[in-house]
Amino acid sequence: MENNWTTIPAVALRGMTILPGMIAHFDVSREMSLKAVEAAMTGEQKVFLVTQRDVEVENPTKEDLYGVGIIAEVKQVIKLQNNIVRILVEGLSRAVLLDFTDRAEYLEARIEACEEDEEYLPDNTKQAMVESIQETFGRYASVNNRLSAEIKRQVMEIQELDKLMDYISNNLPVRYEEKQKILEAVGVSERYQVLLTLLLNEIEVNAIKNEFQAKVKQRVDKHQKEYLLREQMAVIREELGEDHTESDADSYMESLKKLKASKEVKDKIKKEIERFKTISSNSSESAVARGYIETLLELPWKKSSKDNTDLAYAGQVLNEDHYGLDKVKERMLEFLAVRNLTSKGESPIICLVGPPGTGKTSIARSVAKALNKEYVRICLGGVRDEAEIRGHRRTYVGAMPGRIINGLKTAGVNNPLMLLDEIDKVSSDYKGDTSSALLEVLDSEQNNKFRDHYVELPVDLSEVLFIATANSVSDIPKPLLDRMELIEVTSYTENEKLHIAKEHLLAKQMEKNGIDESKLQISDQALAMVIRSYTREAGVRGLERKLGEICRKVAREVYEDKNRKVRVTCQNLERYLGKAKYSYDMKNEEDEIGIVRGLAWTSVGGVTLEIEVNIMPGTGQFQLTGQLGDVMKESAQAGISYIRSISDSYHIPKEFFKENDIHIHIPEGAVPKDGPSAGITMATAMLSAITKTKVRADVAMTGEITLRGRVLPIGGLKEKILAAKNAGIHTICIPKKNEKDLEEISSEIKKGLEIIPVERLEQVLKIAFVES
Known part of the structure; x- marks a missing residue:
């Protein structure tokens, strides 16, 4: 067999093995297999078919395939839908897979034909082998109902050993791994042993299977008998008016039949019901078992509701119920679309x-x-x-x-x-x-x-x-x-709160307090005044309470005078809510030395902080007041260290910090404050007081400062900008790295503001200091 190899297009089969003399069809969908069939059709119409060891492998290599395959002739090619081709082939001869060539378009195998050894067997031996196989096959056919009468007849008529073995191998309903063993048996004697062993194994397996089926049938008959007896017992108990445990168990069984759940769950519940039957109804354990079974039966294991698929309707509902909150609505609609x-x-x-x-x-x-x-x-x-x-x-x-x-x-x-x-x-x-x-x-x-x-x-x-x-x-x-x-669900702007009050809260409170729409009107200016002067919060819960307070007072007036109609305006709002509780800290009227407006975030939204610095003759002490936290104190220390490092640039005498005390104060003194975002504000205020330079009253700032004067990013930017706008600020300095956050802030908030991103304190000072 030296140098008896050749190259031929190859197709890897999944879950099937084709033997010599066998005519079979199979579907081809993989791109490389389709091209291999095309190559075979343009040549001698021959293709090498070799079986995969693992059917899950998509792109098999030589190691993923069995070593012996079959050279087959392509008889017919039919194109089906979805780029699938059905191939009809006839197995010709065995061949050994040596290797694959480097061809990339399809598998091209280098194979060597299996030449059967000229094995001499006497005629008596061949006849004995034929009769042995026919007898064994007859026993196999008697316990296997899947073989047709025609196959049985043909087996008994064929007397040539080779043809008989090939015919039986091709028609045996066994797994492809077993057929592969037959394919790999090249010699007649070897093939005879493999086939005979396979038939004997199948006879034994079928005998065991039939035995099991007989036992199952016997058990089913027994269960039917028990069912009839149980029904008779239930009728007898009902007539005698005895224990209801059995009837409860039966109702649980009925519920179990209707329950949509996995087999594991149903088996568990059934086991618990069987156990429940054996427990006395007077036992405390009976109540425990009953509660457990009812809980399992009430759970929606596989019961689902049908989700709404109308994206437009979902968007409409979300917009009707809530004003703003665009990110949340967008995420929910994305989920629905997916x-x-x-x-x-x-x-x-x-x-x-x-x-x-x-x-x-x-x-x-x-x-x-x-x-x-x-x-x-x-x-x-x-x-x-x-x-x-x-x-x-x-x-x-x-x-x-x-x-x-x-x-x-x-x-x-x-x-x-x-x-x-x-x-x-x-x-x-x-x-x-x-x-x-x-x-x-x-x-x-x-x-x-x-x-x-x-x-x-x-x-x-x-x-x-x-x-x-x-x-x-x-x-x-x-x-x-x-x-x-x-x-993040951030704080609402005044405009958003106004819309929410008009579209949702007011109608809700009027209905809650029994006021007809014709009896009460609140002007937009009055609502804005309630938001600005009677509440200070990030959300609208306090606003809803204030509207409820107005509605209750109006309800009393309407009840006492049925014809009364009330219109609430800025002029009469104090009558319903009393004196205004809050006012915004507006910007200073004049530019001042040592006073800088900072921005802070609190749990109820953003606020402005007016940081004050005084310079006094002394011994170089550094004092901080206003209930400041550790982080804020460290920001002030970093700020003064940076100012001292650049004192020459601002012509500050070297003895200044030894001969003067610096005092920083942040009103309101009773409110605890902490966080790094006031760093640049304190540094600007200190340098202003030291150099006697005025700071613009219409400038506010926020940002953390480092020892080298860099400005680092902060959080809560939307709330801080909103607070600055309410205070009448026109120019805001923010860290450069927070510039990306500006895109998420609505144009309504940014309108009329000059927001300047800064990277260093020097940039802040150029903006904030008033040029002399």
Whole structure:
């Protein structure tokens, strides 16, 4: 067989083996296989067919294929839909796969034909082998019903050993791995042994299978008999008016039949019902078992509600219920679009972060309405017991499932919108860490098999749309935060609050207090005055309370005089709400020395801080007042260090810092203040006081300062710019690295403001200092 190799187009078969003399068809869809067939058709219409060891491999190499294949002749090629081709081939002869050539378009195999050794067998031996195979095949056919009468007849008629073995091999309904063993048996004696062993194994397997089927049939007959007896017992018990446990168990069984759940769940419930039957109804254990079974039957294992797929309707609902909050609405519509395109889509775990009263909880309800989902709210504020999330183990008296499972029971479907309210308020103690218990719930990679201690079965939470709310990101544990997608719900502008009051809050309070629309009108100017002078908050909760206060007073007037109609204006607002409580710190009228306007973020929005610096004769002391935190004190120290390093540029005498005291004060003195963002403000105020240079009254600034005078980025930019605008500021200095945040701030807020990004303190001083 030396140098008896040749090259030929090759096709790798998945899940089938073709033998010599066998006519078979198979579908080809892989690009390389299609090109190999095309190459064969343009040549001698011969192709080398070799079977893959692993059917999952997409681009097989020599190691992924068996060593022996077959040279086949392509009889017919039919093109089907979706770029699939059906090939009809006839197996010709065995061949050994030596290697593949470097051809890239398709597999071209280098093969060597298997020449059968001229094995001499006496006629008596051949006849004995033929009869042995025919007898064994007859026994196999008697226990296998898949063989046709024609195949059985043909086997008994063929007397040539080679033809008989090939015919049986081609018609045996066995796995491709077994046929591959026959293909690899080149010699007649070897092939005879392989085939005979295979037939004997199949006879044994079929005998065991038939034995099992007989046992199953016997068991089914037994169950039918038990069913009839149980029905008769139920009738007898009903007539005697005895124990209702059996009837309860039967009703549970009926519910189990209707339940949509996996086999694992149904088997578990069935086992519990069988156990329940054996417990006396007077036993305390009976109530425990009853509660557990009812909980499992009430859970929506595979019961889902149909989501709304109308993007326009969802957008309309969100816009009707809430003014602003564009990021949240956009994210919800993106989720709906993905769900429509993929038919499933991974449910995002969203965390809405923002100050109190900004509509985080209410927008979750609107999202549920827009997506046509069941809505479940779970308040986590103050929850410190891990069992509140994961449930109690059933060994405890009074055990019950956790809030997540109870939420699913309440919703009645496995794909509700579940609101985890105040997730930053969860705490931990000796009863366990609640935030750690939430990790599995909020991990999209794990929550498809969430295990509640009470239920003891994996529950799929992957279909649930989780929305969490929090006031502060810093209070959420980092591992929990990593599993959520943060969306900031920032403070409302005055204009946004005005729209919300007109379109939502006023109508809600009028309905709540029984006032008809014709009886009360509040002018836009009065609403603006309520927002500006009677509330100071980031959200609109306080605003709603003030509108409720107006409505209650009007309700009394209308009740006493049925014909009365009230119009609230700026002139009579004080009659309903009393004296104004708040006023904005407006900018100074004149440019002054040592007084600079800074910007700060608080839990109720942005505020302006007027930083004052005085220089006094002394011994070089440095004093800070106004309830400042450690970070703010360190910013002041960094600022004065930088000023001392550049004192020559501003002609400051070297003895100045030894002979004078510097005092920094930030009103209001009773309010604690901290954070690095007042760094450049304090440095500007100190340099102004030292050099006796006036600072522009219409300039405000925010930014952290370093020892080398660099200006570093800060947070809460929107709230700070809003506070500056309300105070009448015209020019604002912000860190250069915060410039990207300006794009997310609406043009309504930026209108009329000159916002200047700065990188160093020198740039701030050029803007803020009044040129003499």
